Amino acid sequence: MTGLQIVLGVVCVILALWLVVLMVLDRVPDDYLYAAFGLLEVGLVAQLVVGLVMVSGDHGGVNVPAYVGYLVGSLLILPVGFVWSLGERTRAGTGVLLVAVVVVLVLFLRLHQLWGAR
Numbered sequence: 875m876t877g878l879q880i881v882l883g884v885v886c887v888i889l890a891l892w893l894v895v896l897m898v899l900d901r902v903p904d905d906y907l908y909a910a911f912g913l914l915e916v917g918l919v920a921q922l923v924v925g926l927v928m929v930s931g932d933h934g935g936v937n938v939p940a941y942v943g944y945l946v947g948s949l950l951i952l953p954v955g956f957v958w959s960l961g962e963r964t965r966a967g968t969g970v971l972l973v974a975v976v977v978v979l980v981l982f983l984r985l986h987q988l989w990g991a992r
């Protein structure tokens with residue numbers, strides 16, 4: 875697992891906890907949370923670039939299509955969740971964002987498993 879993935883994973887956990895608090899308090903996400911999602915998305919773009927560089931070199935038998943698919947998938951999940959949550963400005967919309975963050979975390983674990991299997 876790269877240092878970038880660890881940092882992004884910690885950011886995801888913090889965002890998930892923040893979203894749970896908002897859901898418990900029955901509040902909608904604010905601009906600070908959206909800014910944090912934007913920063914996470916920038917980090918995911920960086921992860922995509924780093925991942926593509928890693929598989930272009932000696933990748934030791936990593937399933938490249940699956941690895942790249944998880945990299946691209948992790949990049950697309952947050953925007954989809956964001957757009958979906960904008961259509962539902964209630965606790966359910968906040969829950970959609972929470973699911974998106976948790977899915978990104980699961981994709982990180984899967985990326986780690988794929989890279990570790992080499």
